[in-house]
Amino acid sequence: MITNNDTICAVATRPGGALCIVRVSGPDAIRITDSIFRSASRRTLADSHAGTVIFGHISDAQGQIVDEVLVSLFRAPHSYTGQDSTEISCHGSAYILEQVCRLLIEAGCRQAGPGEFTERAFLAGKLDLSQAEAVADLIASGNRATHRIAMSQLKGHFSSELSVLREQLLQLTSLLELELDFADHEELEFADRTELLSLAKRADSRITELARSFKTGQALKQGIPVAIVGRTNVGKSTLLNRLVKEDRAIVSDIHGTTRDTIEDTIQIKGVTFRFIDTAGIRQTADTIEQIGISRTFAAIDKALIVIWMLDSQPAADDIKEMESHLEGKKLILAFNKSDLNSYSAFDASVLKLPADNTKAIEISAKFNKNITKLEDLIYEMADIPEINADTVIVTQARHYEALNRAHTNLTRVIEGLNSTLPGDLIAEDLRLVLQDLAEITGGAITPGETLQNIFSHFCIGK
Numbered sequence: 001m002i003t004n005n006d007t008i009c010a011v012a013t014r015p016g017g018a019l020c021i022v023r024v025s026g027p028d029a030i031r032i033t034d035s036i037f038r039s040a041s042r043r044t045l046a047d048s049h050a051g052t053v054i055f056g057h058i059s060d061a062q063g064q065i066v067d068e069v070l071v072s073l074f075r076a077p078h079s080y081t082g083q084d085s086t087e088i089s090c091h092g093s094a095y096i097l098e099q100v101c102r103l104l105i106e107a108g109c110r111q112a113g114p115g116e117f118t119e120r121a122f123l124a125g126k127l128d129l130s131q132a133e134a135v136a137d138l139i140a141s142g143n144r145a146t147h148r149i150a151m152s153q154l155k156g157h158f159s160s161e162l163s164v165l166r167e168q169l170l171q172l173t174s175l176l177e178l179e180l181d182f183a184d185h186e187e188l189e190f191a192d193r194t195e196l197l198s199l200a201k202r203a204d205s206r207i208t209e210l211a212r213s214f215k216t217g218q219a220l221k222q223g224i225p226v227a228i229v230g231r232t233n234v235g236k237s238t239l240l241n242r243l244v245k246e247d248r249a250i251v252s253d254i255h256g257t258t259r260d261t262i263e264d265t266i267q268i269k270g271v272t273f274r275f276i277d278t279a280g281i282r283q284t285a286d287t288i289e290q291i292g293i294s295r296t297f298a299a300i301d302k303a304l305i306v307i308w309m310l311d312s313q314p315a316a317d318d319i320k321e322m323e324s325h326l327e328g329k330k331l332i333l334a335f336n337k338s339d340l341n342s343y344s345a346f347d348a349s350v351l352k353l354p355a356d357n358t359k360a361i362e363i364s365a366k367f368n369k370n371i372t373k374l375e376d377l378i379y380e381m382a383d384i385p386e387i388n389a390d391t392v393i394v395t396q397a398r399h400y401e402a403l404n405r406a407h408t409n410l411t412r413v414i415e416g417l418n419s420t421l422p423g424d425l426i427a428e429d430l431r432l433v434l435q436d437l438a439e440i441t442g443g444a445i446t447p448g449e450t451l452q453n454i455f456s457h458f459c460i461g462k
C-alpha cells in the first residue's frame with residue numbers, strides 16, 4: 001500500500017448527514033477533479049488559487065448534472081497529505097457519493113484504503129507516527145478526557161517528550177564514546193560514571209512513568225470499569241438503572257433476577273465510566289445462576305472500582321469471600337435502601353480492607369438518595385490525573401510496548417554502568433533504547449508491515 005504517486009479518492013465523512021465530503025489526493029488530483037467539475041465561473045481548478053473554495057457542479061460523461069458542489073483546492077505541499085488535493089463537498093445522498101467516486105475512479109483515481117490519507121501525511125513528514133495515530137484517537141474520542149489526550153498527542157506533546165529523552169540519551173552516548181575514544185589516555189579525565197548513571201536513571205524514570213500512564217490511558221479510552229456486586233436483591237440493578245438513567249436491567253424483588261453481567265457507560269465530569277451490573281452472590285443449585293456468579297467474580301477481577309452493595313450487615317462468610325477477591329481494588333461500600341434501614345448498626349471495622357482504598361456511603365437507589373454523592377466518590381476514587389492541553393498519557397499498546405522495551409534495555413545500561421562493563425557494550429544497549437523510542441514516532445526505519453498495521457485501523461477517507 002505504500003505507494004503515494006497515484007491519486008486516491010474516498011468519502012471522508014459518515015453518510016447520513018445533509019452534506020458529505022469526497023476527498024482526492026495525489027499528483028493528478030486537480031486535473032482529475034477538473035475533468036468532472038465545471039465551476040460556475042468557468043474557470044478551471046488548475047487556473048484557480050490554492051486555498052480557495054469554488055462553486056460549480058459535477059456532471060457525468062453524458063453531461064447529466066450529478067450534484068451542485070463546492071470544491072476546496074489545496075496545492076502541494078500545503079495540504080493535509082502534502083500533495084495536491086481537492087475536497088468536494090456534496091449533498092449527503094449515498095447515490096450522489098457513489099456517482100462522484102465512480103466518476104473520479106473512471107477519470108483515473110484509485111479508491112483509497114483505510115487511513116491512506118493520513119499515511120500520506122506521515123510519509124510527507126507532515127505528522128510523525130504518534131501524531132498520525134492521535135488522528136485516529138481524535139476521531140474516536142467520545143469524552144473530554146480522551147479528546148484532550150488525543151489533541152495533546154496530535155499537537156506533538158508526546159513527540160517532544162520523546163525528543164527530550166532522545167537528547168538525554170544521545171548525550172549519554174556521546175559521553176560514553178568519548179570515554180572509548182580516549183581510553184588509552186589515562187591522564188584524561190572523563191565524566192565519571194556516577195554522572196552517567198544519574199543521567200540514565202533520570203531518563204529511565206520518565207520512560208517508566210510514561211509506560212505506567214498507559215493503564216490510565218486504556219481505562220479512559222474504554223471507560224473505567226466499575227463492578228456493582230453484592231448479595232441478591234440488594235438493589236444492584238436498580239443502581240445501574242439509576243446511574244445510566246435508563247431501564248437497562250430487570251429489577252424485581254425476586255432473588256436472583258440478574259443472571260448475567262450487564263454493562264453500560266456514563267460520563268462523570270467528562271470521563272467515561274463503564275458500570276457492570278452482576279448476578280447477586282448466593283449459594284445456589286441452579287447451574288445457570290452459578291455461571292452468572294462466576295462471571296460476577298470475573299467482573300470484580302477486571303474492575304478498577306468495586307461497589308459492594310449491602311442492605312444489611314454482611315455475614316462473616318460473605319466478608320471472607322469478598323476479601324479474597326478485592327486485593328488491589330478500590331472499594332465502595334454502598335449501603336442501599338437507606339429509606340428503610342438505618343445503618344448506624346453497621347460495623348465496617350469487621351472488614352479488613354485498607355482504609356485508604358475503601359469508602360462507605362449510604363444511598364437509596366430506588367429513591368435517588370445520595371446518587372450524585374456516589375458519582376463524586378466514584379470519580380474521586382478513580383484518581384484520574386488532571387488532564388490539560390499538554391498532558392501526555394500513553395494510549396496506544398504499540399507505544400506502551402516500545403516504552404517497555406526501552407525500559408528493559410535501559411535497565412541493562414544502568415546495570416552496565418553500575419558494574420565495570422566496557423563502554424562499547426553499554427553503548428550498544430543505549431543504541432537499542434534509542435531505536436525503541438524512535439519506533440514510536442516512526443523516526444527509525446519503520447517496517448512497511450508496522451505501517452500497514454497502524455493505518456489499517458483508520459476509517460477510509462482519513
Ligand SMILES: Nc1nc2c(ncn2[C@@H]2O[C@H](COP(=O)(O)OP(=O)(O)OP(=O)(O)O)[C@@H](O)[C@H]2O)c(=O)[nH]1
Binds near residue numbers: 234238278279365
Ligand atoms: N426500599 C427500597 N427498595 C429498593 C431500593 N433499591 C432497590 N430496591 C428494591 O429491591 C428489590 C431488588 O432490586 P434489584 O435492583 O433487582 O436487586 P439486585 O441486587 O439487582 O438483585 P439480583 O439481580 O437478584 O441480584 C426491588 O424490589 C427494588 O425495587 C431502595 O433504595 N429502597
Ligand SMILES: [Mg+2]
Binds near residue numbers: 257278280
Ligand atoms: Mg439484579
